[in-house]
Every structure is written in structure tokens, then in C-alpha cells.
Amino acid sequence: MEMTGKKRKPTLAEIAKVAGVSLMTASRAINNRSGVSPEKREEILRISDDLGYVPNRAAQRLSGGRSHVVGVIAPLHTSYSSELVLGLGSAGRVANYEMLVYSISTSTHEPPAAVIDLLTQVADGVIVVLPNEGQYLTRLSQANLPVITIDEGPPLSFPKVVVDNYRVGQMALEHLASLGHRRIGFIDGDARLASVRDRLRAFRDHRTVLGLDPDENLVAQGDSMQQGGFRATMQLLSLKDRPTAIFTGNDVSAVGALSAIRESGLRVPEDISVIGCDDIPLARQVYPSLTTIRHPLTQMSRAAVNMLIAMVSGFAPPTDTIVFAPELVERESTAKLV
Amino acid sequence: MEMTGKKRKPTLAEIAKVAGVSLMTASRAINNRSGVSPEKREEILRISDDLGYVPNRAAQRLSGGRSHVVGVIAPLHTSYSSELVLGLGSAGRVANYEMLVYSISTSTHEPPAAVIDLLTQVADGVIVVLPNEGQYLTRLSQANLPVITIDEGPPLSFPKVVVDNYRVGQMALEHLASLGHRRIGFIDGDARLASVRDRLRAFRDHRTVLGLDPDENLVAQGDSMQQGGFRATMQLLSLKDRPTAIFTGNDVSAVGALSAIRESGLRVPEDISVIGCDDIPLARQVYPSLTTIRHPLTQMSRAAVNMLIAMVSGFAPPTDTIVFAPELVERESTAKLV
DNA sequence: TAAAGCAACGTTAGCGTTAACGTTATAGCG
């Protein structure tokens, strides 16, 4: 019912004229607002469909309406946030919202003011994925439109959707302990991220709770990337009394750990168990596939979108923070200590 | 000279009022058009700066002007295109254009019509990175705004920026041949991509030219991903007379090849040389680091942006296709045949 | 039965910007 090779897109006025109604009646019908009789509404919708009508977002927004566009700011070079952005996209589409993404390239990069301005002009709201520090958050907060973040950011008090990262650490440790491991290594990530700090804190706390070896040499510094995981693992393996299991700050580091272990002539999970967290797609693809603590990314992005849309519609968010529980995914990289 | 905690952004009218000139004079001054005396222009610019004026893109576009936004459609889950998008971002920023990205998730996924419409409304032009088949390209071509692609797409005749992929295959093969290799394996990628087909063609052609072993068993099917590279390599290694070098369709496959070789108890490059292509960041990070055929991504994205901006400004593109030459990057994964 | 309520519409006035055209002053020329 469209896709006739027409050049110019029809405007609302043309729809209205064809339907023999006023501009506003057409507007109301198309935006699903009250004040139109069911029959007229249906006819208007049919005509709009026939003519391939597409609302002009710029005009919508300009006249004070909603554009039905959500801006997303995310570091797209990590598959964790890529997954999240994908989820946001599909969640948004269900609610008749489209996502426009600005990609921040490195952990220190921040979007230029022009982008923020652009986003605040074209979008009804903004979702910031894995926010880092930066001027742009201030600018966003001044822009007078709803903003929420996924994962904790600098303390700027946007409503947020997060994972209970303390629980992530706890679950990983409990899993390994239940398999009989007593000497467990931890590979730390970028300490600027609250999530990373929480996991380390949980690791230390529950090491005590579970009666595991509290040796601080078992905590090695990674960088949340493959290379850092590799090096940190090498360091752990070089200990006189090396760990029988390793918990890494994220899956990417875990993959680095896998290759380090393999290169050291050891086997996973026979000689050493490895558990990651995040459950990015890569976790399933590597050999051996990774046991990991999954973040429910799909649900998180759905929650974020719904929360934002509610705010766009004028409702105050019910909670400032929505916390999601992580989930253990057992695969091949962990096994009982022999 | 801005960033005063103001809530509402000033409009052009306010600038004009403060400067004591008409709306149009302010518009002309700010858009760097003729018809304003140098002194007035300077004063208007100063005032606009003082007040933190930001043009309203929606209004600009609505009134038929340019929004200075470029839409990008790209599969962001591959680091190849991520890199490209990064490059587009910085190239655009230099020219005072900002990029807004729509991420396509899989090779079969295509952006919904609503996104295309949105992009065509907010953007002055669109760059499609690694275009796949799909309705959306048709819809884009009907939208009456400049579109260019990076890498070859379905034959829809958008102007494009490409790499000479035939030359890529040639260079890889010549490099390996110069190191003394005679039995060289090839790991094919997704045959729907023209680039992949070109490389295979070059492989076959130059195998003959260089007098190498033309055994067709040396061509194994991958999938442009790590797993496919792994499996294809395993297949090559299982040949009675296994290759002494492997050329993979991209770097990701090469990484899969590396682990396959390692797992087979062989060493790179002592036992087998591996050469990839693309030169994604990962290529430098793996061990051993990958010799590869680099695509000049930065230059390519710069060219794409410039080409698009020229088209936006009303110039026909000088050429339909800008071809970039690849470049050999020698690292650790290739060595002389002993 | 008259007043009031309400659903279903229509009209008007912008939103912030630029294209197109109109106006004014100044300079240049024979």
C-alpha cells in the first residue's frame, strides 16, 4: 500500500484534503488521539497509507510536538553496548519510537556540543549507554528533556537502569566455590567504572564469607580488554601457588585469559576454570565456551525505553534506579576441582 | 563564551534583536553568506557566540535549508565498519557536519522504512557502509537526497568509495610467494560481498601468474567470522599435503585461523604463515600479530564525506567510484619458508 | 424545556528558519 515511485512525500494537508476533513482531524486520527469518529479515523488512516504518508519529524518537533525519536549515546566499539543498542532499537520500535545513535569512540572521547544540541533538538529523549565523565552530561541535563542512563555514570542523578554488579561478583564466586575451588584469581578492569569496582568489592567480601584463600596476589590488574586479560592471567599463572579458577571482570578479558592459559600449556576447564561476566555473543563462540554471569541486556534495554517514554509522556519515573539481577550461565569453561 | 546555565536556547530572532539588525541579516552573517558588511557580520557572530546561539536544525531543514547532519547506515557489530564510522565522524566534524548512525545488526537485517524516512528528513545526505541487499536502498534512492556507499553494494549505482579488492588478493599472494611459499590456502568469506569475490578471483588468477599450486582443495569456505576461519583452517590442515601459508578473507577469520593452527600443535609463522586483510585494530593485538593488507579506512571515510558534502552542495560527483589502493602491513604472522 | 455537557469536528496562530523579493543608500559613469 505504498512504494509507488512517487518523488515527493505527501503532507498531512494533502491527506486531509483527499479525506475531505480538516488538517487537525487528520492529525488527530494519525496520532491516535481522541476527537475523531471511528469511521473517519479509519478512512483517514487508509488514505494516509495509500498515499504513503510519512510524518515530517522536523515539523512535528518544531511545532512543539513529539518527534518519536530517541537519541542514543553509546560507545559502539564494545559488543556489550552494541548489544544494548540493538535491544534499544527493537524495544523502541515496538513503542513506535526510532533510535538515532551517536557513537563515542573511546572511553575518554565525549560527544561535541553540537551533537548534544542536535540530539536535543531532534529527539524526544536521550539514553546514554555506559556514560563516562564529561561536559556533555551537564549539557544534556540543561537541555530540558528526559535523559536516562544504562549503567551507573558520574553522580549526575539521571534515572538509570543498572545491573546489581555486587551480586555479579557474588554469584561468580559462589559458583566457583560450589565446584570446590578455594584459590580463585580475579582480573580487575577499568577502575573508573562503578560496575567494575562493585565486582571487586563483592569478590573480596565473599572470599571471606565463603572461606576462600584471601591472598591479595590473586587480584591482578587487567584493562577490560583482551590483551589486559592475557597479561593479567599470565601474572596469575606465574604465582608459586597458582589459582585453580579465575574470575574476570568481563568476557573480553576472559577470552584473553583463555589464550593465556592455553599458551601456558594448561587446559580449560581441566586445569583451570574460567568464569567471565556480561555474556556477550563472543562468550558462546570461543573454545571452550565461557561460563559467565549474564546481564539481561534485552530486558534492560526494554526497561530503559519504557522508562524514557513514560518520562517523555510527562510521567515522573516511578523509581530513580531500576536494578536488574544477573544470571549464571554455565558453559564449558568451569568444572569441578579434581 | 557560552555555557551560562540558561534554560532556553536563544533563537535567531533574539540574536537579530540584540544586534539591532533584521532576521535575514543575522541569518546571512551566521551562515557565512554574502550581503553583510564585515563589521556587522563580526558583531553578529560575537553576539551569537555570547548568547550561545545554536541553530535549530529542524527549522533549518523545514524551511528548505541544510541541517549539516549526515546519516550513516552501518553494521556496527563488525570492527571494520566501526572503524569506518569513527573515521566518518572525525572527517565530518572537520567539515562542520555531524553523523547520526543507524546500526544494522546482522548481514540480513535491514533498516525499517521509518528509519529511512527519518534519516532522509533530518540528514542532508546518507552514507551507507557495507551495503547489503534490501528494500531500503530503493527507498533511499527515491528520497531525492545524495547517497553514497562505502564498499560495493548491490548494483544500484550510488557513487561509491571502494578498495581495489582484486589488488588486495594480488598483494597478499605476491607477498607470500616472495617469501617462498608455493602451496597457499585461501579462506573464503561471505560470497554475497563483491569484495570477497574479487579477492578470490585475484587469488585464483595470480596463483597461475606466480606459478603456485593451483589445487582447488586449498580454497576453503569461511564465513567472515572467527568461527568460520577456525573451521576452514582445520579443514586446510587436514589435507594430506597441507599449505605452508594461508590467506584469509579478512582479519577476523585470520584470528580464527591462528587459534586453529595453535590448537593443531603448529606454530605461526614457523610452521605456517598467515596473512589477513583489513587491518582492524585486533590484528595488532593478537599473538602473533597479523601481517595483513590494510584498507586505508581513514582516507576512505574522508573521501566519502567530502564526496557527499560536495553532492549536498549541488555538485555532481567528479567520479562515480573512488578506488583506494590497499597496503601491505608486515607483522609477525608471516615468514620465509624454510 | 431550557441549560448545560460533550463529542466531533474546524480555524488560527505560531514553532525557527530561509528563499525570494523589495527597499534603500552609495558609487560609478557618460
Next chain:
DNA sequence: CGCTATAACGTTAACGCTAACGTTGCTTTA
């Protein structure tokens, strides 16, 4: 000196849409 070309402005009318308010006709209620 009168005429015109030109630079430097100003005015007006859109662009496509929606909020706010009017209007109409019908139903409800005291």
C-alpha cells in the same frame, strides 16, 4: 547631474505540523 548598477540590508511568505481555542449539533439532566 541624472541614470543605473550594486551592496547592504529589511519584509513577507512559506516549510509541515500541532496546541489552543472555536464552532456545531446532539444528548443528558434538573
